[in-house]
Amino acid sequence: MKRFFILIMxxxxxxYLGAIDLGGFDIHxxxxxxxxxxxxxxxxxxxxxxxxxxxxxxxxxxTEIGTFxxxxxxxxxxxxxxxxxDLEQGLGPIDLRxxxxxxxxxxxxxxxxxxxxxxxxxxxxxFINDLFPKDWNALFSGRDSDYLKAPSDAILxxxxxxxxxxDLVYTPLFDRDRFIxxxxxxYWNPMLGRRAGRDAISEPERRHDWFxxxxxxxxxxxxxxxxxxxxxxxxxxxKNPEGFDPVANRARYPRLMAHGASLRGALAGGVLSLExxxxxxxxxxxxxxxxxxxxQQRYLIGYERELMRDLQAGMQYYVEIMENYxxxxxxxxxxxxxxxxxxxxxxxxxxxxxxxxxxSLSFFAFWSPSDHDAYIRPTVEYKATDDWVxxxxxxxxxxxxxxxxxxxxxxNNNIYASVRWNF
Amino acid sequence: MKKIFLSTIALSLxxxxxxxxxxxKELTGxxxxxxxxxxxxxxxxxxxxxxxxxxxxxxxxxxxxxxxILRRNEGENQKYYVYFRSPADVRRMAYLVWKNVKGDDDRWxxxxxxxxxxxxxxxxxxxxxxxxxxxxxxxxxxxxxDDTHELVETTDEYYVVSNKPKVPNSVEFAEYKVxxxxxxxxxxxxxxxxxxxxxxxxxxxxxxxxxxxxYTVMEAVASDLITGSSTVNSFSNVRYxxxxxxxxxxxxxxxxxxxxxxxxx
Numbered sequence: 001m002k003r004f005f006i007l008i009m010x011x012x013x014x015x016y017l018g019a020i021d022l023g024g025f026d027i028h029x030x031x032x033x034x035x036x037x038x039x040x041x042x043x044x045x046x047x048x049x050x051x052x053x054x055x056x057x058x059x060x061x062x063t064e065i066g067t068f069x070x071x072x073x074x075x076x077x078x079x080x081x082x083x084x085x086d087l088e089q090g091l092g093p094i095d096l097r098x099x100x101x102x103x104x105x106x107x108x109x110x111x112x113x114x115x116x117x118x119x120x121x122x123x124x125x126x127f128i129n130d131l132f133p134k135d136w137n138a139l140f141s142g143r144d145s146d147y148l149k150a151p152s153d154a155i156l157x158x159x160x161x162x163x164x165x166x167d168l169v170y171t172p173l174f175d176r177d178r179f180i181x182x183x184x185x186x187y188w189n190p191m192l193g194r195r196a197g198r199d200a201i202s203e204p205e206r207r208h209d210w211f212x213x214x215x216x217x218x219x220x221x222x223x224x225x226x227x228x229x230x231x232x233x234x235x236x237x238x239k240n241p242e243g244f245d246p247v248a249n250r251a252r253y254p255r256l257m258a259h260g261a262s263l264r265g266a267l268a269g270g271v272l273s274l275e276x277x278x279x280x281x282x283x284x285x286x287x288x289x290x291x292x293x294x295x296q297q298r299y300l301i302g303y304e305r306e307l308m309r310d311l312q313a314g315m316q317y318y319v320e321i322m323e324n325y326x327x328x329x330x331x332x333x334x335x336x337x338x339x340x341x342x343x344x345x346x347x348x349x350x351x352x353x354x355x356x357x358x359x360s361l362s363f364f365a366f367w368s369p370s371d372h373d374a375y376i377r378p379t380v381e382y383k384a385t386d387d388w389v390x391x392x393x394x395x396x397x398x399x400x401x402x403x404x405x406x407x408x409x410x411x412n413n414n415i416y417a418s419v420r421w422n423f
Numbered sequence: 424m425k426k427i428f429l430s431t432i433a434l435s436l437x438x439x440x441x442x443x444x445x446x447x448k449e450l451t452g453x454x455x456x457x458x459x460x461x462x463x464x465x466x467x468x469x470x471x472x473x474x475x476x477x478x479x480x481x482x483x484x485x486x487x488x489x490x491x492i493l494r495r496n497e498g499e500n501q502k503y504y505v506y507f508r509s510p511a512d513v514r515r516m517a518y519l520v521w522k523n524v525k526g527d528d529d530r531w532x533x534x535x536x537x538x539x540x541x542x543x544x545x546x547x548x549x550x551x552x553x554x555x556x557x558x559x560x561x562x563x564x565x566x567x568x569d570d571t572h573e574l575v576e577t578t579d580e581y582y583v584v585s586n587k588p589k590v591p592n593s594v595e596f597a598e599y600k601v602x603x604x605x606x607x608x609x610x611x612x613x614x615x616x617x618x619x620x621x622x623x624x625x626x627x628x629x630x631x632x633x634x635x636x637x638y639t640v641m642e643a644v645a646s647d648l649i650t651g652s653s654t655v656n657s658f659s660n661v662r663y664x665x666x667x668x669x670x671x672x673x674x675x676x677x678x679x680x681x682x683x684x685x686x687x688x
Contacts, residue, residue, distance in 0.1 A: 306546035422511030
């Protein structure tokens with residue numbers, strides 16, 4: 001069955017590329033060679049955090065009927081070494097990033113169908129109302145930041161009646177995050193009570209039911225002067241396997257509803273961002289189930305501005321507050337570490353452009369004073385020519401505890417380097 | 424009654440005379456820069472053009488940028504939509520500017536791989552536009568009220584206007600001189616001087632053509648005399664008064680480039 005699937009994939013991609021080629025359309029893309037090493041040894045993972053060659057092909061064709069886009073990556077991965085293609089988790093030699101068609105049946109209506117990258121919200125690497133899939137493995141192991149967003153298989157309806165912009169996304173089958181399962185990066189496994197990796201790859205209960213295990217996301221947005229005001233609503237599931245089924249002894253994706261709002265605009269020579277969301281944990285509204293996350297309130301405030309020419313600085317404060325904290329504490333099984341009622345996170349970003357903006361130095365840090373942990377991402381990128389880009393960077397996790405949000409990844413500290421040729 | 428009639432005529436003549444006399448009267452620096460700004464940045468009610476940008480560094484290395492720019496005037500404010508075609512790392516990026524003459528501009532950048540609309544902090548407008556020797560302000564215009572303007576010389580072909588910032592340390596120049604073509608008011612040459620009176624930067628219009636009745640710069644060169652680099656902008660497919668839909672200059676078309684840019688080339 002798997003082989004058959006791979007065959008189908010190869011045939012369809014070949015047919016697609018052939019069709020594009022015959023039509024004389026442009027194909028663009030890149031070849032990206034990237035390697036990363038752990039700076040400390042991890043008993044559960046390989047020393048190499050990253051070792052891959054990636055060919056990306058991209059085509060976008062504008063026709064009278066609509067716009068057709070395809071973006072596909074072919075990967076040789078020396079670390080995971082998997083021939084099994086998992087298009088949802090992005091494992092194996094093929095990662096289909098985009099395959100979609102965009103139509104405008106009415107002047108005020110756009111419909112985009114197929115595999116697409118979806119993003120909204122105003123946070124910088126912090127997401128509240130953006131419940132589209134993310135790829136944490138890509139971010140933490142040093143892939144290009146473009147890979148933080150994983151694709152969705154969805155229908156996007158965008159309606160522009162004038163007084164408001166409406167975006168409605170229907171995903172017929174739940175698209176979870178490309179989560180840290182242990183295959184590449186080690187993580188805290190609460191059942192084992194220790195860090196785990198390749199020895200205990202997490203395999204959560206899947207949601208398989210098309211049109212049953214579906215997701216709906218809605219955004220309404222309008223400009224108030226030059227401020228962008230948006231409200232959001234989501235019905236689906238926690239994007240990471242944050243629930244646990246003690247009977248099946250497996251992690252699971254509990255049901256989630258989220259409602260929120262955001263505001264973004266200019267303030268005192270910079271950009272101010274505000275976002276809030278209420279996470280309604282439908283499987284545990286009263287907070288009595290210790291194996292399902294409680295409902296949460298989330299808030300974010302961010303400010304970004306230019307400090308001097310070609311030097312940008314940004315700061316964010318983010319907090320998530322657990323509802324029914326007392327019930328969580330009283331039902332938590334003996335021996336399990338309790339989370340705090342509020343998790344506070346501060347982020348700092350500095351981006352410096354130099355050498356005619358061909359050299360980009362960036363520093364991004366997450367710091368949680370309540371979790372006593374941090375995640376630091378320095379990156380350097382140099383555009384040697386219009387086509388060649390070289391880069392290097394690091395992912396550094398520090399934590400007091402082994403089970404905190406960032407602290408659990410401490411053994412995954414890595415440095416990486418990359419060379420990319422764009423065509 | 425007669426008196427009133429006569430004085431009315433006298434008053435009318437008084438009111439008319441400065442207007443009639445205008446032909447002979449030399450234009451002031453303010454008036455010249457205002458006319459030039461209108462001719463150079465506000466031609467037509469809207470416009471579009473393709474731009475090929477070639478950046479040459481002192482060592483002879485070159486980089487190119489190719490983009491389509493759409494512009495729409497909204498009173499004294501303007502909106503710009505820039506769609507990048509090359510090089511590969513910026514292909515399909517879109518940049519939206521709402522230029523507000525009174526206050527900071529609003530700017531957005533769309534990153535296609537992340538499907539992300541970034542709001543860009545207003546920032547210094549005198550920074551390099553996409554790594555070239557042109558500044559953001561060269562592309563969308565400098566606010567006339569930021570400088571004083573003085574006509575310093577009139578030659579057969581040009582009005583030479585000296586411009587000095589009202590807030591001296593707000594910009595890197597202490598003065599810039601502009602050579603305005605006497606018939607078209609297009610700035611043919613600008614020279615930027617630092618505090619010590621040293622010339623460090625020039626912007627020149629190398630080729631001007633009349634398109635749809637508007638004098639249009641078809642080739643412009645910006646040179647950084649300190650680093651030795653220079654950038655040539657070549658414009659093509661220039662068109663005016665296209666009746667561009669106001670909606671093009673919105674978030675919707677950041678994500679989804681409008682026909683006005685995708686149908687070109």
